[in-house]
Amino acid sequence: MKSQFSKLLVATAMLMFLSVSLAASSSPCKFPAIFNFGDSNSDTGGLSALFGQARLPHGESYFHSPAGRYCDGRLVIDFIANSLELPFLSAYLDSVGSNFTHGANFATAGSTIRPQNTTIRQSGFSPVSLDVQYNEFYDFQPRSQTTRSRGGVFEQLMPKAEDFSRALYAFDIGQNDLTSGLFLNMSITQVKAYVPDVLNQFNSIVKYVYNQGGRYFWIHNTGPIGCLPYVLDRLPIPAAQVDKAGCATPYNKLARFFNRGLKQAVVQLRKELPLAAITYVDVYSAKYSLISQPQKHGFKQPIRACCGHGGKYNFNKHIGCGGKIRVHGKDVLVGKACQDPSLWVNWDGVHFTEAANKRVFDQIVDGSLSDPPTPLKFACHGKQQQTH
Ligand SMILES: *[C@@H]1O[C@H](CO)[C@@H](O)[C@H](O)[C@H]1NC(C)=O
Ligand SMILES: *[C@@H]1O[C@H](CO)[C@@H](O)[C@H](O)[C@H]1NC(C)=O
Numbered sequence: 010m011k012s013q014f015s016k017l018l019v020a021t022a023m024l025m026f027l028s029v030s031l032a033a034s035s036s037p038c039k040f041p042a043i044f045n046f047g048d049s050n051s052d053t054g055g056l057s058a059l060f061g062q063a064r065l066p067h068g069e070s071y072f073h074s075p076a077g078r079y080c081d082g083r084l085v086i087d088f089i090a091n092s093l094e095l096p097f098l099s100a101y102l103d104s105v106g107s108n109f110t111h112g113a114n115f116a117t118a119g120s121t122i123r124p125q126n127t128t129i130r131q132s133g134f135s136p137v138s139l140d141v142q143y144n145e146f147y148d149f150q151p152r153s154q155t156t157r158s159r160g161g162v163f164e165q166l167m168p169k170a171e172d173f174s175r176a177l178y179a180f181d182i183g184q185n186d187l188t189s190g191l192f193l194n195m196s197i198t199q200v201k202a203y204v205p206d207v208l209n210q211f212n213s214i215v216k217y218v219y220n221q222g223g224r225y226f227w228i229h230n231t232g233p234i235g236c237l238p239y240v241l242d243r244l245p246i247p248a249a250q251v252d253k254a255g256c257a258t259p260y261n262k263l264a265r266f267f268n269r270g271l272k273q274a275v276v277q278l279r280k281e282l283p284l285a286a287i288t289y290v291d292v293y294s295a296k297y298s299l300i301s302q303p304q305k306h307g308f309k310q311p312i313r314a315c316c317g318h319g320g321k322y323n324f325n326k327h328i329g330c331g332g333k334i335r336v337h338g339k340d341v342l343v344g345k346a347c348q349d350p351s352l353w354v355n356w357d358g359v360h361f362t363e364a365a366n367k368r369v370f371d372q373i374v375d376g377s378l379s380d381p382p383t384p385l386k387f388a389c390h391g392k393q394q395q396t397h
């Protein structure tokens with residue numbers, strides 16, 4: 010009797026222990042902040058603060074005014090912040106009205122991982138490459154605390170010291186490292202040859218952030234660049250290399266080449282950063298799905314730009330969305346050509362519409378496109394479920 014009872018006790022204790030540890034590993038992470046690094050895919054006002062606002066109709070569908078985003082509304086990072094019950098991220102470079110209590114956004118449109126040897130006027134790429142974004146973060150960490158310690162309103166504008174190690178560190182960058190070489194007329198082979206250097210520099214930055222206390226990393230891979238009007242228009246390819254969805258296969262293959270390297274880089278990082286939880290998110294597949302099966306996701310037009318001017322793709326690199334053209338001696342805004350952006354995947358030839366960003370977010374939030382397959386809310390538990 011007694012031994013049966015103690016067996017039962019042991020079994021109960023074991024069950025309790027199991028359920029406690031399961032609950033621990035399956036409880037949501039409660040990220041208090043997000044620090045984001047990236048390009049226009051996640052820029053919430055950085056480039057606009059430096060070089061002038063992204064003009065209307067950017068921002069029109071959701072913010073009803075320019076909002077520092079190259080989109081008619083919200084970006085994937087906005088949906089991420091929202092689902093973690095955090096406010097939209099202020100751009101670090103925006104000195105007007107910013108509030109960094111729940112994080113900061115270092116992304117700027119046109120950013121690359123590697124610093125470029127051209128100016129933004131020459132090539133359109135941002136001077137705020139990933140190394141610069143890291144410098145900003147490195148400076149922000151101690152200075153935000155000095156500012157916070159002044160109390161009053163300052164305390165309500167800066168993150169708590171302990172939030173840096175509990176925050177989500179999000180990355181969405183690399184697309185411009187590919188297009189920068191292509192736009193300099195490099196061959197795909199030449200671009201592939203420098204991808205390892207790009208990935209090395211990416212890895213270094215993730216390690217620097219880890220050394221500053223960052224633990225939870227959410228890393229987006231790069232999208233199908235061969236489906237974007239600004240690539241299709243500028244770098245035309247023979248019809249035989251266009252797939253059923255209307256995308257340029259060689260450029261998409263290049264993006265996937267980069268992504269394979271990025272995934273390997275993440276595997277390497279997990280070995281080197283034992284306390285990190287790193288989630289690799291296959292945004293490529295989410296985006297390609299919208300373009301190759303638009304109806305499935307509720308879209309009518311997968312490739313043509315909603316806001317732009319002329320040509321096969323309603324895109325002209327000299328006359329962008331929100332720009333002006335002269336018609337019969339009058340300046341006319343380059344606005345929306347499409348009635349309803351929520352039925353279009355592409356916004357301005359380079360970026361997705363808010364509706365498309367929402368569909369991308371819906372596909373990635375549950376972890377089904379991630380490695381490990383961890384939902385966003387559990388991305389601080391990456392380690393236990395790692396699949397190498
Ligand atoms: C810029 O020039 C330096 C020195 O020649 C070179 O090492 C670097 O790779 C170049 N960067 C890019 C993005 O081409
Ligand atoms: C900054 O945002 C936080 C969280 O939304 C809020 O509690 C705080 O009051 C804001 N600060 C100011 C100065 O408005």
Ligand SMILES: *[C@@H]1O[C@H](CO)[C@@H](O)[C@H](O)[C@H]1NC(C)=O
Nearest residue numbers: 131132191192193194195243
């Ligand atoms: C790339 O090639 C095109 C077409 O030959 C040319 O017009 C353009 O100036 C070249 N661009 C660069 C950066 O060399």
